Amino acid sequence: MSMRTLPLLFLNLGGEMLYILDQRLRAQAVPAEKAHKDEWTDVDRKRVLSDIISTMFNKKFLEELFKPQDLYTKKALRTVYDRLAHASIMRLNQASMDKLFDLMTMAFKYQVVLCPRPKDLLLITFNHLDAIKDFVRDSPTIMNQVDETFRKIIEVYGRLPAGEFQLIRQTLLIFFRDIHIRVSIFLKDKVQNANGRFVLPISGPVPWGTDVPGLIRMFNNKGEEVKRVEFKHGGHFERAQSEGSFDLYGDRVLTLGKNMYSISRPVETHVSGPSKNSALNTTKESIASDLLAKEELNFLARLMGGMEVTKTSAPEPGFRLNLFTTDEEEEHAALTRPEELSYQVINIQAAQDQQRNEELTRIMGEFEIHDQPQQSTSKGDDLLAMMDEL
Numbered sequence: 001m002s003m004r005t006l007p008l009l010f011l012n013l014g015g016e017m018l019y020i021l022d023q024r025l026r027a028q029a030v031p032a033e034k035a036h037k038d039e040w041t042d043v044d045r046k047r048v049l050s051d052i053i054s055t056m057f058n059k060k061f062l063e064e065l066f067k068p069q070d071l072y073t074k075k076a077l078r079t080v081y082d083r084l085a086h087a088s089i090m091r092l093n094q095a096s097m098d099k100l101f102d103l104m105t106m107a108f109k110y111q112v113v114l115c116p117r118p119k120d121l122l123l124i125t126f127n128h129l130d131a132i133k134d135f136v137r138d139s140p141t142i143m144n145q146v147d148e149t150f151r152k153i154i155e156v157y158g159r160l161p162a163g164e165f166q167l168i169r170q171t172l173l174i175f176f177r178d179i180h181i182r183v184s185i186f187l188k189d190k191v192q193n194a195n196g197r198f199v200l201p202i203s204g205p206v207p208w209g210t211d212v213p214g215l216i217r218m219f220n221n222k223g224e225e226v227k228r229v230e231f232k233h234g235g236h237f238e239r240a241q242s243e244g245s246f247d248l249y250g251d252r253v254l255t256l257g258k259n260m261y262s263i264s265r266p267v268e269t270h271v272s273g274p275s276k277n278s279a280l281n282t283t284k285e286s287i288a289s290d291l292l293a294k295e296e297l298n299f300l301a302r303l304m305g306g307m308e309v310t311k312t313s314a315p316e317p318g319f320r321l322n323l324f325t326t327d328e329e330e331e332h333a334a335l336t337r338p339e340e341l342s343y344q345v346i347n348i349q350a351a352q353d354q355q356r357n358e359e360l361t362r363i364m365g366e367f368e369i370h371d372q373p374q375q376s377t378s379k380g381d382d383l384l385a386m387m388d389e390l
Helices: 006-028 042-056 059-065 074-085 094-114 120-135 140-157 162-176 184-188 247-255 276-291 293-305 327-336 354-366 383-389
Strands: 181-183 203-205 215-219 225-230 236-238 269-271
Touching: 006 042, 006 059, 006 074, 006 094, 006 120, 006 140, 006 162, 042 074, 042 120, 042 140, 059 140, 074 094, 094 120, 094 162, 094 181, 120 140, 120 162, 181 184
Parallel strands: 203 236
Antiparallel strands: 181 269, 215 225
16 A cells, blocks of 8 residues: 555545535525625535635645655544534534545545546645635635645655556546445436446546557566467447547547536435445455554554644634535434444543543544534534644
8 A cells, every 4th residue: 555645545535525615605505795694605615615715725634644654544534524614604413424424435536536546646646635725725825835735746746656656547447445325416428337336437448658559568577578379358448549639538548537526416415225235345344443443543643643733713603514405414414324334433442551541531532523403503513623622
């Protein structure tokens, strides 16, 4: 597995989260002059996005994020995004947060699967960052934070060889393995089957410098070609005529990572029934999560505890955002969600050292995810104050 995968995963999932929140906030916003005390306005939407982006691109946070490290589990990342989503006046309950994370995950998974070259992951990331800059054009300070991230990505990933990008892509595909959440946008566009698996194109031009599939060449230890084997790939691929001929391939890459929610249409998720293999893999992942629980919690504490935060004089009332059409639909989703897709805090027995035991218990308690109250006036814990205490 690549030690350089986490920043790309975090930034791209974060970009998808902002797309979804922007779309839902726009759908629920009312004109400021007509808004009641507990209703969203466009001013609230901009403030929520600015607060989240400012937290997401915090300098110390990103410095810790870009350090070479293993990719952490979905449970650990889910906790990060839960805290990130609540870095503003917005409040999501458990069912809406689950739906948000599912949409983020499936959108980026589709982009990773679809990119023809592993290095195209950088183009996807840049598309997300460009869109994020559009959200904060009125905030020069936050714009500078995003620009600094641009420079950091170019500095870290610009010199990596093609083999390292292939390893990064494989690491991401392993992370997304056995996640098959059905999304209405993908189903309507016929890029996803009813079982939640994506439909991949098997035609069109291949990237410049890439051979058309159908040939396997074998070399000896001196680098000399010793054997060729042909196979039928079942598609209709074309070799790029020149380096400047982007055509259909380029158009497809340039759209990856763009905001697919910019067109107003309903967004829903449907959970596919797990197969025996996926259930087995989920069990194995749970075991691995238990073994790595302490390291993940320490990672989260270090990642979030190092952020620069400011205390507010008084907690502000939190506005509740519902990613479902009705409250009843939201409650039904929470009750019917399969257990293997629920994101629970792992309870583990700490080490024998009493001091470390108490410290781990404190961290686990602070990172525990609680359901938000159903009332729209629910305040919830202020994330920034929580981070400041860390």
